[in-house]
Amino acid sequence: MRTPNRSSSGSTSGRRLPVHTPTPPNDASASAHARSSSTPPASGSGGISAHNTRKSSRFRTIIEPSPASSSASPASSASVRKTIRSPCPTKRSLKSDTSTTQPRSRAAIATDRSCSGSESASTPSKSKITASRRMWAQYARGRRSPGIHARAARPGPAPYTSPVMVSAIIFDDGKGQLAPLTDLRPAFDVRTGAMRTIERLKLHLKLDVRAMYVPRALKALAPDRHAVPVNTVPPSDKPYLLVNGRCPIPLEAIGELEPGQALRDEASGDLIAARVHADAAKKLLDPERDDPELDTTTVHERVLLSRPWHFRTVRDPAIAADMRILARRQSAPLPAHVAVIGDAADVVLDHRATVHPGVILDTTHGPIVISAEVTVRPGAILCGPCAIGPGSTVLDRCLVKPNTAIGPTCKIAGEVGGCVFQGFANKAHDGHLGDSWLGEWVNLGAGTTNSNLLNTYAEVPARATPEGRDERTGEQYLGCVLGDHVKTAICTRIMTGAIVHTGAMLAASAPVSGCVPAFTWGTDAGSRLYRFDKFMDVARSMMGRREQTPSQPYAERLEILHQDETLRRAASPAGKPANPNPRADA
Numbered sequence: 001m002r003t004p005n006r007s008s009s010g011s012t013s014g015r016r017l018p019v020h021t022p023t024p025p026n027d028a029s030a031s032a033h034a035r036s037s038s039t040p041p042a043s044g045s046g047g048i049s050a051h052n053t054r055k056s057s058r059f060r061t062i063i064e065p066s067p068a069s070s071s072a073s074p075a076s077s078a079s080v081r082k083t084i085r086s087p088c089p090t091k092r093s094l095k096s097d098t099s100t101t102q103p104r105s106r107a108a109i110a111t112d113r114s115c116s117g118s119e120s121a122s123t124p125s126k127s128k129i130t131a132s133r134r135m136w137a138q139y140a141r142g143r144r145s146p147g148i149h150a151r152a153a154r155p156g157p158a159p160y161t162s163p164v165m166v167s168a169i170i171f172d173d174g175k176g177q178l179a180p181l182t183d184l185r186p187a188f189d190v191r192t193g194a195m196r197t198i199e200r201l202k203l204h205l206k207l208d209v210r211a212m213y214v215p216r217a218l219k220a221l222a223p224d225r226h227a228v229p230v231n232t233v234p235p236s237d238k239p240y241l242l243v244n245g246r247c248p249i250p251l252e253a254i255g256e257l258e259p260g261q262a263l264r265d266e267a268s269g270d271l272i273a274a275r276v277h278a279d280a281a282k283k284l285l286d287p288e289r290d291d292p293e294l295d296t297t298t299v300h301e302r303v304l305l306s307r308p309w310h311f312r313t314v315r316d317p318a319i320a321a322d323m324r325i326l327a328r329r330q331s332a333p334l335p336a337h338v339a340v341i342g343d344a345a346d347v348v349l350d351h352r353a354t355v356h357p358g359v360i361l362d363t364t365h366g367p368i369v370i371s372a373e374v375t376v377r378p379g380a381i382l383c384g385p386c387a388i389g390p391g392s393t394v395l396d397r398c399l400v401k402p403n404t405a406i407g408p409t410c411k412i413a414g415e416v417g418g419c420v421f422q423g424f425a426n427k428a429h430d431g432h433l434g435d436s437w438l439g440e441w442v443n444l445g446a447g448t449t450n451s452n453l454l455n456t457y458a459e460v461p462a463r464a465t466p467e468g469r470d471e472r473t474g475e476q477y478l479g480c481v482l483g484d485h486v487k488t489a490i491c492t493r494i495m496t497g498a499i500v501h502t503g504a505m506l507a508a509s510a511p512v513s514g515c516v517p518a519f520t521w522g523t524d525a526g527s528r529l530y531r532f533d534k535f536m537d538v539a540r541s542m543m544g545r546r547e548q549t550p551s552q553p554y555a556e557r558l559e560i561l562h563q564d565e566t567l568r569r570a571a572s573p574a575g576k577p578a579n580p581n582p583r584a585d586a
Contacts, residue, residue: 165206166255168241169233170198171213171285175270176246176306177464180439180483180501180518183561184554186214188245189225191422192311193318194326194369194387194405197248200318203325204250207241210234213285217560220553233281240281242274246304248314249321253297266298268306308481308499309462309473311420311437316403320366323385327367334361346384350374365402389421395428407440409546418452418477422484424546436479439502441542442486450494452479462497463515466568473497483518485539485558502561503535518565529569532562 172186181190188198201207211229214222222230233240239259247254253263254273262274274284280292305314332351334344342363349355350372358378361368366385370376374388379397382388386400391409394400401417408423414430425438429446436450453476454460460478461470480498488494489507500506501518508522516522519530536555543549550558 165208166241167236167238168205168207168209168243169211169213169281169285170201170207170209170243170245172215172218172245173213173270174215175268176304177468178246178305178308179464180481180499181305181308181311181437182218183502183518184218184221184440184484184557185225186212186218186222186245187305188212190248190305190311191405191407191420192248192305192314193420194322194389195318197245200248200321201243201250204321205241205243205255207243210236210240212245217557221557224551224553233278233285236278239275239277242271242276242281242284244270244272244304246270246306247272248305248318249303251299251303253299260295262294262296264296264298265302265304266300267302268304270304272299272303307462307464307471307473308437309475309478309497311481312418312435312473312475312478315405315418315420319385319387319403319405322387322405323367323369326369326387329369342384356380389423401434419479424543424548434479435475435477437481439482439484439486441484441539442482443488443542445488445490445492447491448488448494449492450479450498451496452477454496460497462499464499466501466515466517467572468515480512485535485542487538488512503530503558505530517568519562529566530562532559535562 170188172182172188178187178190181187188201189196191197193200195203198209202209209226209228211232211234212222212226213231216231219230241254241257243254251263251272257263257273257275259275259277262276263272264270265272271284274280274294276284276292276294280294283289283292302313305311327346327348329348331348332353334340334347334349335355335357337357337359338355339360340347340363341360344363346363346367347361348367348369350370352372353370353374353376355370355376356378358380359376360381362381362383365383368382368384369387370382371388371390371392373391374393376382376388376394377396377398380394380400381398382394382400383402385402386404386406388394388400388406389408389410392406393411394406395411395413398413399415399417400406400412401415403418404416405420406412407421407425410421410423411426411428412421413428415432415434416427417433418435419433420437422437422439424440425442427433427438427444427448429444429448431444431447431449433444433448433450434452436452457476460473460475462473462478463470478497480494480496480500482500483502483504485503486500487505492506492508493511494500495511495513498512498514498516500512500516501520503519504516504522505520506512506516506522508524510524512522519532519535521528521530536550536558539550539558
């Protein structure tokens with residue numbers, strides 16, 4: 001599946017999916033705006049607005065596609081730009097606006113502030129929160145759907161109550177640098193909220209997944225989790241809905257695609273979704289073949305994961321979308337010995353769960369979901385929105401803060417806030433863990449603590465690969481990413497924005513920071529490569545405690561990752577890893 005050439009007439013139809021609601025035009029431009037708004041949508045737009053309005057401080061540009069025809073040339077079908085004058089209101093007009101009895105939109109208020117030079121004290125600065133973060137925050141509150149706000153009739157994700165199931169193929173294109181999240185699973189199997197991405201997409205978009213495409217290195221692992229064909233397109237007379245597994249939020253625009261239409265990410269050109277027949281699906285999913293001609297709409301907000309810290313970007317809206325479904329489950333009666341702060345109706349308790357006396361459930365900021373076979377020990381405090389997965393244990397006096405999602409069969413204790421546990425991980429002792437993602441079979445030693453906020457309150461930088469450079473994450477609160485099978489010793493300190501790759505064992509007294517390579521054996525004596533046979537002995541022992549055993553494809557994949565790390569270290573200067581001694585940055 002090749003990235004389309006932006007200059008090609010077949011790759012785009014001149015339509016961009018607007019995000020920000022245009023500011024209502026003033027009297028001078030009302031007639032021009034009305035004429036552009038009355039233009040019918042382009043053919044095959046599927047209900048998507050055929051014009052996009054971009055505003056600056058003094059001008060507004062309206063992009064209108066010319067009516068397409070079968071004989072039209074690429075030049076004649078290009079978008080037509082119209083620029084109309086849109087002067088900023090004066091301070092006097094601001095005063096008169098505030099005295100009117102009609103409510104004013106958020107967009108109008110924001111425009112007034114930018115023109116008058118004033119800014120509310122509560123408005124976050126650009127250094128602390130990006131436009132994308134504001135968009136996701138609004139989505140989490142149910143006020144907008146990312147990338148489609150200007151045309152969405154309903155806020156939030158697509159409704160999942162439709163009785164019609166859609167034949168779908170979900171795919172992981174393998175792009176971006178998502179390791180260690182995707183070392184042992186496709187992108188759509190990553191837990192990005194209370195659910196894995198594939199679970200969320202299936203429920204909200206009513207997908208009947210008929211097949212899936214994954215990178216070649218993960219093909220042997222897919223049958224362990226899914227009972228559908230892998231890397232093949234089943235024959236079908238009906239069109240398939242192709243959905244990129246790196247898109248964790250079920251955009252409403254995906255469900256509204258018509259046959260022959262597609263959504264692409266504007267920045268990268270990567271495919272987000274498409275509704276096509278089987279032959280076209282084979283071309284789109286085969287990286288060696290040219291893409292078919294499609295009516296393409298671009299989404300100019302980031303909706304595809306491409307770095308490991310993007311779990312933090314989508315965490316809140318993903319959990320909000322999950323709670324819209326999970327909170328509708330029928331709940332067992334709450335025991336009389338459980339204290340509830342807020343609305344008790346926002347607690348969803350499975351009848352097979354055990355909640356001991358002295359537990360406090362705080363639903364002030366969102367629902368709390370406690371799944372089957374969960375045990376919540378005495379003195380624990382759970383603050384919603386949060387979800388505890390099946391078979392997990394919340395130990396005595398544990399504090400679970402909002403926006404936390406614990407996968408199946410985990411143990412948590414101490415202070416845990418804003419974290420996502422993939423599953424089968426242990427944090428069974430005191431210590432703080434905030435705004436972090438933990439893979440499977442992670443074990444944190446007693447007292448392990450991480451930092452999720454810089455002392456300067458600045459944006460947290462992070463590095464995706466050992467050889468890479470620090471990148472801007474757009475996050476003020478970002479803890480760590482711990483890959484599968486990571487182990488820490490007692491009182492390990494993990495610095496802000498640390499990325500620890502698969503299989504690392506950290507037992508140094510110095511803090512862990514930066515990007516720790518896979519299979520690092522780090523102690524005060526230095527750092528070396530973890531012997532694979534010893535690593536597998538530990539992995540089998542831990543998995544056996546949960547009555548799990550590594551399958552042959554799983555063990556082979558781990559061995560390949562170990563071999564790749566061995567070759568990487570051999571190719572680095574002096575045969576040493578890029579970050580030989582995890583330590584605090586200067």
